[in-house]
Amino acid sequence: MKLFGLADCNNFYCSCERVFHPDLRGKPVVVLSNNDGCVVARSEESKRLGIKMGVPFYQVKDLLEKNGVAVFSSNYNLYGDMSRRVMSMLSSFFPQIYVYSIDEAFLDLSEFDDVEYIAELSRKAVKSINKGVGIPVSLGVAPTKTLAKMASVYAKKHKGYEGVCFIDTDEKREKALKLFPIKDVWGIGRKHSKKLEYHGVETAWDFVQKSEGWVRREMSITGLRTWKELCGESCIEMDDETYKKSICTSRSFAGHGLNKIEDVEEAVANFASRCSKKLREQHTVCNTIVVFAYTNRFRDDGQQTYINEIVSFDVPTNDVQEIVSKSVNALRKAWKSGCYYKKAGVIACDICEDNAIQGNLFDTVNRDKQAALSKIVDEINMRNGLDTVRVAVQGYNNNWHIKNEYISKQYTTNIKDIIIVKA
DNA sequence: TCTGGGGTCCTAGGACCC
DNA sequence: TCTGGGGTCCTAGGACCC
Numbered sequence: 001m002k003l004f005g006l007a008d009c010n011n012f013y014c015s016c017e018r019v020f021h022p023d024l025r026g027k028p029v030v031v032l033s034n035n036d037g038c039v040v041a042r043s044e045e046s047k048r049l050g051i052k053m054g055v056p057f058y059q060v061k062d063l064l065e066k067n068g069v070a071v072f073s074s075n076y077n078l079y080g081d082m083s084r085r086v087m088s089m090l091s092s093f094f095p096q097i098y099v100y101s102i103d104e105a106f107l108d109l110s111e112f113d114d115v116e117y118i119a120e121l122s123r124k125a126v127k128s129i130n131k132g133v134g135i136p137v138s139l140g141v142a143p144t145k146t147l148a149k150m151a152s153v154y155a156k157k158h159k160g161y162e163g164v165c166f167i168d169t170d171e172k173r174e175k176a177l178k179l180f181p182i183k184d185v186w187g188i189g190r191k192h193s194k195k196l197e198y199h200g201v202e203t204a205w206d207f208v209q210k211s212e213g214w215v216r217r218e219m220s221i222t223g224l225r226t227w228k229e230l231c232g233e234s235c236i237e238m239d240d241e242t243y244k245k246s247i248c249t250s251r252s253f254a255g256h257g258l259n260k261i262e263d264v265e266e267a268v269a270n271f272a273s274r275c276s277k278k279l280r281e282q283h284t285v286c287n288t289i290v291v292f293a294y295t296n297r298f299r300d301d302g303q304q305t306y307i308n309e310i311v312s313f314d315v316p317t318n319d320v321q322e323i324v325s326k327s328v329n330a331l332r333k334a335w336k337s338g339c340y341y342k343k344a345g346v347i348a349c350d351i352c353e354d355n356a357i358q359g360n361l362f363d364t365v366n367r368d369k370q371a372a373l374s375k376i377v378d379e380i381n382m383r384n385g386l387d388t389v390r391v392a393v394q395g396y397n398n399n400w401h402i403k404n405e406y407i408s409k410q411y412t413t414n415i416k417d418i419i420i421v422k423a
Numbered sequence: 424t425c426t427g428g429g430g431t432c433c434t435a436g437g438a439c440c441c
Numbered sequence: 442t443c444t445g446g447g448g449t450c451c452t453a454g455g456a457c458c459c
Contacts, residue, residue, distance in 0.1 A: 033427035040427070056426040074427085101430095101459045189457045220433065222457075239431090248429055255424065298426055345428090431458075440448075 002234065003118065003141055003168065005107030006148040007090055007125070009083075010136040010156055012103035013041035016082045017072050019134035020411050020419065028069040032057055035252050035403045036073055045069075073404035081412045085133045093125040098238040106145060106238055115168060126163040142167040145236050146229035149186040150176055150204070173232060177205035187226035192219055204230055243282040243351065249274040250292075250345020254403040257296060257342035261335055264293060264344055265328055267400035269393040271346040272320075272327035279318035279348055280374065285357060287316045287350030289323060291330040296342035305341075307334045315360045316352060319370050320377070323348070324391045 009015060013031035018024050028045035032038065038054050039046075049067055051060055064071055083102045091097045096108035112118050122139045129137050140151025147167050154176065155165035167176050183193035185204050195218070201207050207215075208230050215227045228235050249271040258264050268291060279286055293307040309330035317323065327346050357367075377389045387394065409417035 035425090035427070037425075037427055054427085058425040061425095104459075187457070191456060220456095222433065244430075246430075250428065252427065296426090343427095429459085432456085434453100434455085436452090438449100438451085440450100441446105 001115075001143055001168065003109040003112075003115070003143055004145050004148045004234070005094065005109055005118075005122065005139055005141045006100075006145065006152045007097075007105050007107065007137050007139045008149075008152045008156070009086060009103040010138055011041055011043050012083075012135070013072075013074065013079055014043040014046075015135045016079050017070075017075075017408055018043075019082070020408065021070070024070050028067060029072070030064065030069055031072045031074055032406065033074060035254050036405055037252065040074065071406050073407040075408050075410070077410050077413045078408065082133065082135060086129055086135055086137070089129050089132055090125060093121055093128070098241070106148070108238065109141065115166070119164065119166065122164045123162060130163075137163060139164045140167070141165070142173075143232050144229040144234040145238075146186050146226055147173065147176075147232070150180055153180075153184070170232075174205065177208060177230060178203055180204040182207050185226065185230070187222065187229075192223060195219075243284050243353065244278075245351055246347060246349045247275050247278045247286070247351065248345055248347040249278070250343060250347075251400065251402055252343045253341065253400055257340040258400060259338070259340045260399075261332070261337070263397065263399040264335075264341055265331060265393060266395040266397055267344055268293070268327050268331050268346060269324050269391060269395070270387075270400075271344065272324045273387070273391060273394055275346050275348045276318050276320040276323040277378070279323075279351070280378065283354050284351045285316035285318045285354045286313075286323075286348035287352070288312050288348075289327055289330075290347040290349065291327050291334075291345075292347070293331065293341045293344035295339050303339050305336050305339045307331070307336065309334045312350075315363050315365070315367075316350070316357050318354060319374060321391055322365075322370075324393060328393050 014029040017029060017031065026045070028049060029043040030039045030046050030051060031041040033040045036057055038056055039051055039060065040054065042051055042053065046069055049063065049069070051063070079102060087097065087099055087105055090105055094107045094109070096111070098106045098108070100106055109118055118141060122141065126137050126139055129135060138152045138156035140148045140153070140155050142148040142151050151165040151167045155161045155163055167173050180203055182188055182196050182201050182204055188196070196207060201210065208227060212224065212227070216224045225235050251267065289311050291307070291309045291311070295302065295304050311326050311330045313322070313326070381388050411417050411419060
């Protein structure tokens with residue numbers, strides 16, 4: 001039987017923080033989103049206190065304080081680096097891994113034919129990662145990705161499994177489906193689970209009792225794929241990661257937001273610069289950018305506005321100056337004064353590989369020179385830090401900076417923050 | 424006062440063609 | 442009274458994921 005694995009890091013952001021705060025093991029921890037806005041990660045102890053995923057920080061601040069919960073702003077440099085370590089260890093055990101998100105990877109186990117051997121390897125991997133990186137991992141194995149995902153949930157939930165759970169027989173599958181709430185199935189979101197519950201479907205098992213035709217009609221092709229996967233038929237492909245088809249950089253602004261065009265301009269210039277860097281990193285160019293900015297949608301007193309400017313290039317590009325200047329010009333053109341902007345961003349779309357650029361007969365830009373300059377700027381910034389060389393409009397006022405009151409150090413990526421072990 | 428950020432895929436409907 | 446039939450392409454919006 002062909003099998004897939006799913007390795008999922010438990011409460012990943014919290015676990016990362018705990019690696020450098022061993023005193024917090026067994027204690028409640030939460031990690032906040034950008035701007036210390038919402039709770040985006042909770043340790044098991046915090047979940048037990050009833051803190052919900054995505055809840056605004058200010059609404060639970062008292063509760064957290066009262067229960068001595070350790071609070072962290074998100075530290076993406078740290079989490080990104082820890083993720084790389086986990087993935088690299090994982091691939092030393094399993095040659096075919098597909099990184100699905102910062103804390104998850106699918107494993108293609110088709111080259112192994114012995115289930116016992118897979119089980120042994122899985123247990124070894126989980127133990128080694130825990131010991132070597134300090135991150136607890138749950139691993140599920142099953143004939144489809146949706147079932148593997150379900151197995152990983154059981155692996156995490158029941159201590160007896162020691163982090164590894166198999167759904168590899170029909171009996172186990174039936175039992176697993178009957179105990180699994182439909183709303184927690186991978187691929188079934190809020191809308192569909194509401195609808196399914198209305199039709200009497202409460203568990204994954206109830207769902208597979210529905211007919212194929214009914215599912216196709218009510219939930220379209222994506223719902224049908226989930227249904228088939230739960231029945232044991234593998235039909236969700238692993239994306240052989242090529243390149244991202246859209247790239248977005250956006251931020252919310254702290255407090256009321258920003259109402260001066262210079263401040264928003266500086267922010268947009270920085271978002272555009274970040275987009276161009278991401279494009280270059282994946283060796284692609286974009287044909288179109290979208291610049292957006294909007295006021296606080298949660299307020300009903302002030303004036304609400306939405307800027308959404310779409311700009312196209314004559315020739316697809318990833319050049320920082322071109323993308324920044326077009327973005328800033330688009331913002332200036334669409335600017336409406338008298339509003340407090342709470343969030344803004346830049347999206348690069350119509351992306352293609354940089355070796356397949358469709359030229360333009362009337363192009364006046366020297367593309368070779370431009371590419372050479374980009375390369376040098378990237379190299380300088382790699383050595384000396386992000387944005388050492390920048391486009392002037394990116395500025396230094398930084399009035400759009402994000403709030404992160406509770407951020408931990410860059411333990412693994414900044415030499416100044418490396419922990420010193422005392423003899 | 425305070426509410427994240429970054430993606431993918433699918434569908435319905437409009438515009439247009441013969 | 443009665444208003445074809447078949448395509449393609451594009452876009453906005455919905456639903457989902459982490």
